[in-house]
Structure formats: C-alpha cells, structure tokens
Amino acid sequence: MYFSGTVTLLLLFNLILTGLLLFLYYKEGNSFAYESVEFISYKVRFGWLVRAIHYWSAVLLILSIAFHMFSMFFLRAYRKPREITWFTGALLLLLAVWFSYSGSVLPWNSKSLFMAQSSTEILKAAPLIGNTLADYLIGGNVITGQNLSFIYKVHILILPALFSFILYIHFSSIKRNGLFNPEIEYNSGDECKKKLPIYPNFSIRAFLLLIIVTDLLFILAVFSPVEIGIKADDMITAPQGTMPGWYFLFVLQLSKIIHLFAAEVNGKQIGITICICIGMVWFLAPLWDRISNKSKISTFQKYFGISVIILIFCLTIIACVADY
Amino acid sequence: MSESNMDSGKKTRRDFLNYIFSVGLFGWLGSVLYPLYSFVSSSKLKIDDISYINLGVNNEMEINSSKLFKINKKPAILIKTKDGELKALSAVCTHLQCTVQFNKEENALRCPCHFGKYDLSGKNVSGPPPNPLTQYEVFVKNDIILVRK
Amino acid sequence: MNFKSTLRLVIVIAFTASIQQLLYSQKTQSDDHCFNCHEVLDGRLKKPADLFKKDIHHQKGVTCAGCHGGISSEEDQDKAMDTLEGFIRVPKGRSINKVCAKCHKKQSDAFLKSFHGSDTKGKQPIIVNCIVCHGIHNIVPVKNKNSAVNGANIVKTCSKCHSNAQFMKKYNPGLNIDQFEKYKTSGHGKKVFSGDNKAANCASCHGNHDIKKVNDPNSKVYFSNVPETCNKCHGDSTYMKQYNIPTDQYTKYKGSIHGVALLEKGNMNAPNCTNCHGNHGASVPETKSISLICGSCHIQNSLLYEESPHKSAFSKEKKNDCVVCHGNHGISKPGDEMLGSGEKSVCIKCHVNNDKGFIAAVLMKNMIDSLLKEMESANHSIYLAESMGMDLSEAKFEWAEINEALMIARTGTHFGHTDKFVSSLKNGFKLTENAKVISEQAVNDFYKRRNWLAYSLIFSIIIFAALFLKLRKIEKMRNI
Structure with a gap:
C-alpha cells in the first residue's frame, strides 16, 4: 500500500523538478514552442534527459495512480471514514490525465498535435458536457497556435495549483485517519508487531524505491528518447486514423467496436458515454458500498472491478496492436 | 539500536557497509547532479534568435558579392548588388531543390543543376524553375545586417 | 392513279410554283423602292444599290429597310425615309451591330462577349463591328x-x-x-x-x-x-x-x-x-534546331549536348537530336535506367559490342547505382542515429548537397564523355561519406549517454546492495 502511493509521490517529485528545469528554457507560442523544444533536446546539455524524464514520469505517474486506485478499490480502502481520500484521489487521477494531455501539445510537433486533436474529438463526443469540457481544456473548439499559450498557462500554473490543493486534502485526510493497512483493518492481530516504523525501515525502503524509479527513468530516457518530430502546422487536419493519447486509447477502441456492430450509431458518443457511466459507478464506490459485509468484498464488486480492469487493459492492447 | 553490545567484528562490518553505502551514494548523486548542473549552466547558450538572423557587418561585405546562410534549416542567399542594395532570397531552387548561386557577370542567380536563372528579385527568368524564389526582408541596424525569418 | 391524272397533278403543281416564284420576285423587285431609285441615281448614291445586287441579303429578299429602317414599299421618298417610321440613315459603330442582331442574334451575342465587341462601359465605340470583316452591301x-x-x-x-x-x-x-x-x-x-x-x-x-x-x-x-x-x-x-x-x-x-x-x-x-x-508560324521543327528549341528551357542539357560527340554524329546521320533518346510528344520523366546496358537503356540503341560509348554508358550507370546505394546506407545510419534521439540536422542539411551532386552528374550525361559526370559523382561520394561520418559521430555521442547511464546504474547497484544488507540486519535485530 505504501508502495504504489510512494512511487506515485516519487514520480511527482521527479515531474516537478524536471518541469521546473524545462520551464527555464521553454518558450510558448506558435513560432517559438517547437524551436525551443528542439533547442532543449539538442543544444542544452542533458536537455534530452530532462525532457525524457519529464515525459516518462508523466506516463508512469498515470499508471501508478491507476494502480494505486485499483488496489485501494479491491481493498475497499475508500469506506468510511476515508471517503474524502478516495474522492480526492480520483480527482487527482483526472487532473493527471489533464496534465498529460495539455503537456502533449506543448512541444508543438505534428504528431503530438494530431494526438491531442484526436483526444479532443473523443472528449467532445461526450453528451451534454463535451463542448464545455473542450472549452476548458483547450480554450476553444480546436487546437491552434493561438491557444497554445492558454494550454501552456494551464499546464504550468492552474493545474499545479489545483493539483497541490487536492493533494493537500488527500494527505491531510490520510493523516487524520492514519495510513490504511488491511492487516490492521481486517485482522485484529498484533498491531504493533506488523506496523512498520517510519525510521529507518520505511525511509530506507522509500530511498530504495527512489533509486529504482530514477534508474528506470534514466534507462527509458537513454533507450527510448522522446522524439522531436516535425513542426506542427495547425492548418492541417489530422489524417484519418490518428491515435489519441495512450490514456484514451481504450475509449477509441470501444467506440470502434461499437461502430463495428452498429454502423449507424455515433460510436464515439456511445463509447465515451459508457466510459463515463462506468467511471461514475467506480468513483462513487463509497456511496454504494456501505451496506456490504464489513470484512468481505462482495461478489458484484469483485467482478465489476476485475472486468473494468480487464476491459481497459484489453482494449488498450487491441488498439496498440491494431495500430501496427 | 543497541550498538554497545556489538563485538568489534560486527562493528567493522557495519562500518564497511556504511563505507560502501556512502561511496555508492556519492557516486550516484554525482551521476544525478552532474546533468542537473550542466542543464542549468547551459543558460549561456541562446536559441538562434527566433525572428532575426544576424549576418554580420554591412560595411565588411563587398559590393557585388553574395553570402550563403541558413534560414529555417534551409539554405538562403544574401546578395549585395552593384548599387550596394541588400537582398535576401531563399537559395533553394524551385525546380529540384538545388542551391542557387550568385553570378556576378550575369547579375543573376544561377542553379548549378540545370542552369535555371533567376533575377535578383528572385523571379524565375529562364530555364526549368517553375516558381520564383521567396524573398526575405533585410534590415540594416547599426550597420548590422538582419534578415527576418 | 393513272398516268394522265399524275401528269395533270405535276403540271398544276409546277404552274402554281412558278406563278408564286414570279409573284414573289416581282414583288421584291418592284416593291423595294429604295433600291429602285438608288439604282438609277449617280455616284455615291448609286454604289450601295449596285453592290447590293450581289448581296446574299438582296437575293434572299431583305430590303434596304431591313437594315436602314423606313418603308421600302412607299414610293414617296419623304414618307419612305421618314425617321418617324424608323428610318435610321447610315448606321454607325455600335448601331451596326444592333441592325445585324435583328436577325443574326446568336452571332451578335457571341460577338458582344468577345474582345472585339466589348468595352468596359458599354458606351464607348467598339473596336470592330460586323462590317469590318463581312463588308457592306456586298456580303x-x-x-x-x-x-x-x-x-x-x-x-x-x-x-x-x-x-x-x-x-x-x-x-x-x-x-x-x-x-x-x-x-x-x-x-x-x-x-x-x-x-x-x-x-x-x-x-x-x-x-x-x-x-x-x-x-x-x-x-x-x-x-x-x-x-x-x-x-x-x-x-x-x-x-x-x-x-x-x-x-x-x-x-x-x-x-x-x-x-x-x-x-x-x-x-x-x-x-x-x-x-x-511555334504559334502563327507553326511547323515541324527542323532536325538541326531541335536541341536549340529544347534548350530554350533545358539550357544546361542543351549546352552540354552541343559540345558532345553525339551532336556531330546525330547530324551526320540526320537524327533528331534530343528526340533520339527522349522521344517527342510522349516524352516521359527521364531516369537512370536510360543509361547502362539494361532493357530500357537508350545508349545501346546505337552503341554495341563494347565500343567506347557502350563502356561509358555502363560506367555511368554503375557509378550512379553505387552512389545511390551509398546514399541509402548513409540515410539508414542517419535514421538510426536520429531514432536514438540525436541531432542530425547537419547531416540532413548536407543531404541537399548530395542530391545536388547527383543531379549535376545526371545532367552531365548529356556531355557524352564521362569526365564531367565522374567529377561530380566523386563529389557526391565524398559528401555521402561525410554524412555517414556525422551520423557515426552522433552514434558515438549516444554511446556517451549510455556510458553515463552505466556509471549511474553501477553506483545505484552498490547503494542497493548496501542498503539491502543493512535493512535485513536491522529487521533481524528487531525480531530478536
């Protein structure tokens, strides 16, 4: 339990550090963004490393938050009195996706722009809220050089402020209720024996994790560098079949499958609606899981959780395979 | 930790562990801090001025001569005509993308590949080039030649 | 129907037709009093009537009034030429067209849209009107x-x-x-x-x-x-x-x-x-001028060809210069396959049996092929280095020069001899080699990154080992 949360925190630390470093050299705007990213990657010493770590940390952060949340879901750590922790955690996941989405536009290369446009298309298909959502996300209907500046400000000012505020609530709620420990919670065993002291045991483990995470990022940075691509031209519409950001792939694949079975319906709209409904059920778990047996997870919840994870995982894999 | 009842052998072993740990830590920190330091100290480097390209002192450039430079990663040519007028043109021939050259005798630009000819305003005059060369704005400020990207 | 009745019918029809014909022509002749009077007048006033006799309009029965207005059938001159009756005297400029358009509407409409018949404001005199080309009274x-x-x-x-x-x-x-x-x-x-x-x-x-x-x-x-x-x-x-x-x-x-x-x-x-x-002087170009005509656009090729041994050889055999290899109307994009001794080679049309030209053709083809091969491998190493995240804009910039060298060499084939060709291709080889060196340097830079990573990983393994041992000891101690 500490594990996934700690990794998330370490990644966040990496992100903030590299983000600040990139902030030193990045220039926003249609005619500067691409050039400055190119400058960072090629001219600034170890610029490639900083940029790659920022990129890969973001990817891993979303994965680790998701993993953190899945494990909390099955352990039912959201139950009273920890609802606030659960809700803020869910918000943090959404914010992380928003972070990743806005960050992907900033290098202003055509591939990432197409990707972001494709993600936007999916979001816009959401009933009722779609267009309003897009307004807040990109400051307009489509991404052009003009709202690049808007997206940048959201990425470096508004999102960090929101994120840290919600993170503060998340932590203070954890502090109030104590760290969730399933063994303490469900087995009335010897508490003191199982409880891990913060120093030195926990801190050494945390430090080991830091080294592992950092080394993993180093390895990814060296062997899988982030490409610079060609400069984006916002007048060109994305070619058919452009993939959205990897975190939206499962929505796209779902809508494609729906489209396959019922060609006449708007696959994207139904796909995103289904995803939003499932997400609502998932995120509102503290509200409907009150009556179940205290120590045992209900069959419905078990199967619901497992099927959601399998669905997302499989759809993403299928989409990746289909791309090749 | 009750270190006092340790015997000396265990103590040396612990010292050794600590020693190893600190060596590793310093080495590792070095590998992390060095990139950090280099990254920040690169602030001396400047992005090529994004809107202008500096092409040196006007007075030092001979009359009736030319100079190749890069603009947006493509070759371009700066020409000082007989009258001392400055012209900056894309040097990418519109026929098959060879680099055009200034021809003093003809007072024109010639492409070496198929001998396409452009006049000094970039217009395609003869030979295969289908389109004129793009012209860039040239400024002289404090006797420094600047070309707007 | 017997023969008699048929004959009677034919006679009746022929008679009515001739009467009708007679009446009609008499009517036009006698009723066009304008024509009748002007025919007997002198000089300036007689001329239109004289000319009009042969005019198709006269023959088809169009009277003077058809164009000039007034009443042709009126014998009284004042009444016949009364402006109130539509007499317009001699039409001039734009009104000539209006007169003709009364019958020839289609032509007039087309004419008014043409350059000759149009003007910007619709009031200016037009450049040309019908009579300029078709004539007056003698059409x-x-x-x-x-x-x-x-x-x-x-x-x-x-x-x-x-x-x-x-x-x-x-x-x-x-x-x-x-x-x-x-x-x-x-x-x-x-x-x-x-x-x-x-x-x-x-x-x-x-x-x-x-x-x-x-x-x-x-x-x-x-x-x-x-x-x-x-x-x-x-x-x-x-x-x-x-x-x-x-x-x-x-x-x-x-x-x-x-x-x-x-x-x-x-x-x-x-x-x-x-x-x-040519346009107004359109003709089939003469053999000796073909390379000059093509050369008005393909300057370099023409200049080289004029000095090449092919020029004199072709003119001796009265062969059509450029057309010999490139064809005429259906000229297609030339390619390297036109060299050498392959199926599509144009050289082997004349050169055979390992003569001088045959050897040159094969040499050119082989050299271009090997440069293309070199370029491909250089391109591949640039691609590899780039996918490692290295900066190869320099090599890519050089790529334009390599293409240029290749192109100059290809143009150089028109010289016939191999020397211009070879010197340019050698430059191409040199530049390709250089691009390869740049990409190799980029790969070396990548190895530096890898070395740094190795250094970092070694130390983290040391830390890891030390901390792991320490942690185990601490926990063992706690359990005791």
Whole structure:
C-alpha cells in the first residue's frame, strides 16, 4: 500500500523538478514552442534527459495512480471514514490525465498535435458536457497556435495549483485517519508487531524505491528518447486514423467496436458515454458500498472491478496492436 | 539500536557497509547532479534568435558579392548588388531543390543543376524553375545586417 | 392513279410554283423602292444599290429597310425615309451591330462577349463591328470564295488591322504585328495559300465571333487550352487523312511529363504545342534546331549536348537530336535506367559490342547505382542515429548537397564523355561519406549517454546492495 502511493509521490517529485528545469528554457507560442523544444533536446546539455524524464514520469505517474486506485478499490480502502481520500484521489487521477494531455501539445510537433486533436474529438463526443469540457481544456473548439499559450498557462500554473490543493486534502485526510493497512483493518492481530516504523525501515525502503524509479527513468530516457518530430502546422487536419493519447486509447477502441456492430450509431458518443457511466459507478464506490459485509468484498464488486480492469487493459492492447 | 553490545567484528562490518553505502551514494548523486548542473549552466547558450538572423557587418561585405546562410534549416542567399542594395532570397531552387548561386557577370542567380536563372528579385527568368524564389526582408541596424525569418 | 391524272397533278403543281416564284420576285423587285431609285441615281448614291445586287441579303429578299429602317414599299421618298417610321440613315459603330442582331442574334451575342465587341462601359465605340470583316452591301455566304471571311481570305482580312502597326498602336501598342508574316511561313499558311482551305486559318484557332484575348482563360488560345484547340483538327483521323501524319500527338502529350505538368498540375511554365512548334508560324521543327528549341528551357542539357560527340554524329546521320533518346510528344520523366546496358537503356540503341560509348554508358550507370546505394546506407545510419534521439540536422542539411551532386552528374550525361559526370559523382561520394561520418559521430555521442547511464546504474547497484544488507540486519535485530 505504501508502495504504489510512494512511487506515485516519487514520480511527482521527479515531474516537478524536471518541469521546473524545462520551464527555464521553454518558450510558448506558435513560432517559438517547437524551436525551443528542439533547442532543449539538442543544444542544452542533458536537455534530452530532462525532457525524457519529464515525459516518462508523466506516463508512469498515470499508471501508478491507476494502480494505486485499483488496489485501494479491491481493498475497499475508500469506506468510511476515508471517503474524502478516495474522492480526492480520483480527482487527482483526472487532473493527471489533464496534465498529460495539455503537456502533449506543448512541444508543438505534428504528431503530438494530431494526438491531442484526436483526444479532443473523443472528449467532445461526450453528451451534454463535451463542448464545455473542450472549452476548458483547450480554450476553444480546436487546437491552434493561438491557444497554445492558454494550454501552456494551464499546464504550468492552474493545474499545479489545483493539483497541490487536492493533494493537500488527500494527505491531510490520510493523516487524520492514519495510513490504511488491511492487516490492521481486517485482522485484529498484533498491531504493533506488523506496523512498520517510519525510521529507518520505511525511509530506507522509500530511498530504495527512489533509486529504482530514477534508474528506470534514466534507462527509458537513454533507450527510448522522446522524439522531436516535425513542426506542427495547425492548418492541417489530422489524417484519418490518428491515435489519441495512450490514456484514451481504450475509449477509441470501444467506440470502434461499437461502430463495428452498429454502423449507424455515433460510436464515439456511445463509447465515451459508457466510459463515463462506468467511471461514475467506480468513483462513487463509497456511496454504494456501505451496506456490504464489513470484512468481505462482495461478489458484484469483485467482478465489476476485475472486468473494468480487464476491459481497459484489453482494449488498450487491441488498439496498440491494431495500430501496427 | 543497541550498538554497545556489538563485538568489534560486527562493528567493522557495519562500518564497511556504511563505507560502501556512502561511496555508492556519492557516486550516484554525482551521476544525478552532474546533468542537473550542466542543464542549468547551459543558460549561456541562446536559441538562434527566433525572428532575426544576424549576418554580420554591412560595411565588411563587398559590393557585388553574395553570402550563403541558413534560414529555417534551409539554405538562403544574401546578395549585395552593384548599387550596394541588400537582398535576401531563399537559395533553394524551385525546380529540384538545388542551391542557387550568385553570378556576378550575369547579375543573376544561377542553379548549378540545370542552369535555371533567376533575377535578383528572385523571379524565375529562364530555364526549368517553375516558381520564383521567396524573398526575405533585410534590415540594416547599426550597420548590422538582419534578415527576418 | 393513272398516268394522265399524275401528269395533270405535276403540271398544276409546277404552274402554281412558278406563278408564286414570279409573284414573289416581282414583288421584291418592284416593291423595294429604295433600291429602285438608288439604282438609277449617280455616284455615291448609286454604289450601295449596285453592290447590293450581289448581296446574299438582296437575293434572299431583305430590303434596304431591313437594315436602314423606313418603308421600302412607299414610293414617296419623304414618307419612305421618314425617321418617324424608323428610318435610321447610315448606321454607325455600335448601331451596326444592333441592325445585324435583328436577325443574326446568336452571332451578335457571341460577338458582344468577345474582345472585339466589348468595352468596359458599354458606351464607348467598339473596336470592330460586323462590317469590318463581312463588308457592306456586298456580303456573300462564307462558303463563297469571294467572301472576306472565307478560309482563303480570312487571313488577309484579319491582317488588314493586325499587320497595321499604326492602327494597332491605338489599341495595343505591345502586340506583335508579324502574325501574317509568320503565318505565311507556317505549314498551315503554305497549304492555305496553295489553295487548300482545310488547313488552319486565324479563325480555326482563335474562333470567329467569340474571339477572346490570349490571357483570358476562356480563350481557345489560352496557354493551357492550346493543346486541346490544336487537337480539334490534329486528333481527327478522318480530317487529317489526306495529310498522312499521325493523329495521336495530343494523347501522347497528355501523358507526357510536359502535358501532366501543364494540364494536371497547372504549371504554366511547362510547354504546350506552340513552345516547340511555334504559334502563327507553326511547323515541324527542323532536325538541326531541335536541341536549340529544347534548350530554350533545358539550357544546361542543351549546352552540354552541343559540345558532345553525339551532336556531330546525330547530324551526320540526320537524327533528331534530343528526340533520339527522349522521344517527342510522349516524352516521359527521364531516369537512370536510360543509361547502362539494361532493357530500357537508350545508349545501346546505337552503341554495341563494347565500343567506347557502350563502356561509358555502363560506367555511368554503375557509378550512379553505387552512389545511390551509398546514399541509402548513409540515410539508414542517419535514421538510426536520429531514432536514438540525436541531432542530425547537419547531416540532413548536407543531404541537399548530395542530391545536388547527383543531379549535376545526371545532367552531365548529356556531355557524352564521362569526365564531367565522374567529377561530380566523386563529389557526391565524398559528401555521402561525410554524412555517414556525422551520423557515426552522433552514434558515438549516444554511446556517451549510455556510458553515463552505466556509471549511474553501477553506483545505484552498490547503494542497493548496501542498503539491502543493512535493512535485513536491522529487521533481524528487531525480531530478536
């Protein structure tokens, strides 16, 4: 339990550090963004490393938050009195996706722009809220050089402020209720024996994790560098079949499958609606899981959780395979 | 930790562990801090001025001569005509993308590949080039030649 | 029906017809009092009536009033020429067209949209009106040899104005006035002047009533419309039968590199028929001028060719310069396969048995192939280094120079000898080598990154081992 949360925190630390470093050299705007990213990657010493770590940390952060949340879901750590922790955690996941989405536009290369446009298309298909959502996300209907500046400000000012505020609530709620420990919670065993002291045991483990995470990022940075691509031209519409950001792939694949079975319906709209409904059920778990047996997870919840994870995982894999 | 009842052998072993740990830590920190330091100290480097390209002192450039430079990663040519007028043109021939050259005798630009000819305003005059060369704005400020990207 | 009744019927019909004919002609002759009076007048006033006798309109029964207004059937001169009755005296300028348009509406409408018939405000005098070309009072059908607009005469009719420098100055000082002179030298002109009306005259290309300026995209002689205009006759195999020339030029041209560039890509610098054949002086180019004609665009190739051994060899054998290797109307994009000794090689058409030219052709082909191979491998190493995240803009910039060297070498093949070709290709090899070196340096830079990573990983393993041991000891101690 500490594990996934700690990794998330370490990644966040990496992100903030590299983000600040990139902030030193990045220039926003249609005619500067691409050039400055190119400058960072090629001219600034170890610029490639900083940029790659920022990129890969973001990817891993979303994965680790998701993993953190899945494990909390099955352990039912959201139950009273920890609802606030659960809700803020869910918000943090959404914010992380928003972070990743806005960050992907900033290098202003055509591939990432197409990707972001494709993600936007999916979001816009959401009933009722779609267009309003897009307004807040990109400051307009489509991404052009003009709202690049808007997206940048959201990425470096508004999102960090929101994120840290919600993170503060998340932590203070954890502090109030104590760290969730399933063994303490469900087995009335010897508490003191199982409880891990913060120093030195926990801190050494945390430090080991830091080294592992950092080394993993180093390895990814060296062997899988982030490409610079060609400069984006916002007048060109994305070619058919452009993939959205990897975190939206499962929505796209779902809508494609729906489209396959019922060609006449708007696959994207139904796909995103289904995803939003499932997400609502998932995120509102503290509200409907009150009556179940205290120590045992209900069959419905078990199967619901497992099927959601399998669905997302499989759809993403299928989409990746289909791309090749 | 009750270190006092340790015997000396265990103590040396612990010292050794600590020693190893600190060596590793310093080495590792070095590998992390060095990139950090280099990254920040690169602030001396400047992005090529994004809107202008500096092409040196006007007075030092001979009359009736030319100079190749890069603009947006493509070759371009700066020409000082007989009258001392400055012209900056894309040097990418519109026929098959060879680099055009200034021809003093003809007072024109010639492409070496198929001998396409452009006049000094970039217009395609003869030979295969289908389109004129793009012209860039040239400024002289404090006797420094600047070309707007 | 027996023979008698049939005969009676025929006689009755013939009689009524002749009576009718008689009545009709008498009526026109006698009732056109304008004509009757003017015929017996003298000088200036007699001339129109004299001319009008042969006019097709007179023969078809159009009276003077048909154009001039008034009442032809009135014997009293004052009443006949009463302006209240619509008499318009001698029509001038624009009103001439209005008069003709009363019957010839279609032609008039076309004319008013043409350059000759239009003006900006609709009130200015028009440049040309009907009578300038068709004449007055002596108009005869186009098919009549005496018509000014007959195929045999139209060229002279047009040249009355278009070859008159003084006159043309008034409207278009920049326009050439040598069309007639050129036309006389053209294949079309020679035929027309020797009495063959089938050959093209002014109207065949420019149209007649609806003549537009050359730079009007609707004009038949607008630059990109020319091939189709020529094809109207030259693509018609029945029409061209007697001349015994091929009729597939347009089909070939459409698929050629020039045709695709002009007709599909809209590149107005690509040649149409007239760039090689001329327009008013259109003819088949002479053998010795082909390389000069092609050379007006393909300068470098032509210059090299003029100095090459092929020039003298071809002219000795009366071969058509550029056409020998490249073809004419259906000219396609030249490629490296035209060199060497392969199936598509054009060299081996003449060179055989390992003669000097054969060896040169094979050498050129082999050298280009090996440069292309080198370029491919350099490109691959650039790609590899780039996928490692390294900066290769320098090598990519150099790529343009390599292409340039290759292109100069390809152009150099027109020189025939291998020396110009080889020197440029060697430059290409050098530049390719250089690009490879740059990409290798980039890979070396990548190895530096990897070394740094290795350094970092070694130390983290040390830390890891130390901390792991320590942690185990601490926990063991706690459990004791």
